[in-house]
Amino acid sequence: MPHDQPEWVRDQRRILGRRIRDLRMNRGHTQEVVVEMTNIDRRTYQRIEAGESDPRYGDLLQIAAALNVDLADLVR
Known part of the structure; x- marks a missing residue:
């Protein structure tokens, strides 16, 4: 996880x-x-769920589609 980001981002x-x-x-x-x-x-997905990485936009789109939610609802 990038440590140079503010705590609120993490x-x-x-x-x-x-x-x-x-x-x-x-x-x-x-x-x-x-x-x-x-x-x-698999490891990338685990890190996304754990809040350990900044997911790419394309990954968020695919996750939203797989979970059958709008991207806006996913990142609200």
């Missing part, structure tokens, strides 16, 4: 990761299922 990244995890679990998907649906590297 907090928001963790919130996003929790939101993604909660949506995935509410839909009954494992991480492996979402990884298969999105073609995102």
Whole structure:
């Protein structure tokens, strides 16, 4: 995780990761299922959910589609 960013940015990244995890679990998907649906590297996806990395825009689009939510709702 980049350490040169303000704490509030890191907090928001963790919130996003929790939101993604909660949506995935509410839909009954494992991480492996979402990884298969999105073609995102497994470790990258785990780091996104853990709030440890800045997800790329394209990855967020694919995750939103896999979880059947609008991107705006995912990153609200």
